[in-house]
Amino acid sequence: MTLTKADLADLLFDKVGLNKREAKDMVEAFFEEIRSALETGDAVKLSGFGNFQLRDKPQRPGRNPKTGEEIPISARRVVTFHASQKLKGLVEIHYAKQQQRRTDK
Amino acid sequence: MTKSELIAKLTDRYPQLVAKDAELAVKTILDAMGKSLAQGRRIEIRGFGSFDLNYRPPRTGRNPKSGSKVEVPEKFVPHFKAGKELRERVDALL
Numbered sequence: 001m002t003l004t005k006a007d008l009a010d011l012l013f014d015k016v017g018l019n020k021r022e023a024k025d026m027v028e029a030f031f032e033e034i035r036s037a038l039e040t041g042d043a044v045k046l047s048g049f050g051n052f053q054l055r056d057k058p059q060r061p062g063r064n065p066k067t068g069e070e071i072p073i074s075a076r077r078v079v080t081f082h083a084s085q086k087l088k089g090l091v092e093i094h095y096a097k098q099q100q101r102r103t104d105k
Numbered sequence: 106m107t108k109s110e111l112i113a114k115l116t117d118r119y120p121q122l123v124a125k126d127a128e129l130a131v132k133t134i135l136d137a138m139g140k141s142l143a144q145g146r147r148i149e150i151r152g153f154g155s156f157d158l159n160y161r162p163p164r165t166g167r168n169p170k171s172g173s174k175v176e177v178p179e180k181f182v183p184h185f186k187a188g189k190e191l192r193e194r195v196d197a198l199l
Contacts, residue, residue, distance in 0.1 A: 003141040003148040011137050016129045022122070026115070026130050031153045033114045037106040039194045044106045049135045050183070054195065076196050079154075081185030088182060090143035091158060095181050098145075 005031075038079055050083040108135075142183050152190035159184045 005027050012023035034052065037044050044052040055078050062073040083091075106114075108131065115127040138156065141148055148156040158181040166177045187195070 001146055003138065003146055005150055008134050008137060011133055012130050015133050016126055018122070018126065018130070022119075026119070026127075027134065029115055029118055030111075030131065030134055031150055033111055033118075034106075035153065035191050035194060037111075038191065039197070042106050044111070046108050046111070046135060048108075049139060050185075052185075079185075079187045079191060079195055081154075081156075081183075083183040087139055087142065090139055091183055092180050094143045094145060 041077075046084075048084055048086050050081055050087055053080050053082065054078070055080050145181070150188065152188050154188040154191055155186050157184050157186070158182065 005024075008027045009020070009023040012018045012026055013020055016023070016026075018026060034044050038052055038054060041054060043054060046052075057076050057078060059075045060073050061070060063070055112128045112131050115131065116122070116124045119127065138148055142156055142158065145158060147158070161180050161182055163179040164177050166175050167173065168175055
């Protein structure tokens with residue numbers, strides 16, 4: 001049970017009234033705009049959900065775990081996500097409710 | 106890029122749609138993603154990444170101001186893992 005692009009497109013069809021084609025394109029465009037911004041080095045801040053930030057990592061020594069051979073891990077730029085307080089709160093509330101249900105049984 | 110800038114970009118992309126639709130679409134998508142995680146349901150977006158919940162066991166923390174001990178209960182926190190396309194594109198221009 002995983003949420004996918006198809007589920008999101010169905011929601012846009014139901015709630016926004018886009019047709020199937022538009023809904024599918026809109027979901028694709030939503031993620032593409034975020035990818036494009038991050039690609040150009042621009043962080044993405046979605047209030048109430050969270051922030052996507054970029055982190056530049058320097059080169060560091062690594063090891064091939066199979067052969068034990070030392071190989072440098074090259075410098076790279078990676079994406080990190082920081083959930084907003086609101087999202088963290090939502091996730092915790094759900095967990096607390098689940099626990100409550102368990103102890104009620 | 107902020108949420109309103111994202112809405113503006115989507116509005117430019119779809120001139121045939123009403124501006125309100127792009128705004129409602131963005132809110133609907135983010136709301137659905139938040140609710141999904143809040144229900145413990147993971148999210149998987151091919152080429153973008155996946156959102157999961159990570160377990161944090163209970164621990165004894167400290168109030169940094171007073172130094173007194175506080176019991177922090179176990180909890181789940183959202184975690185994002187970038188997908189292949191996003192990972193490669195972000196790193197490509199470096």
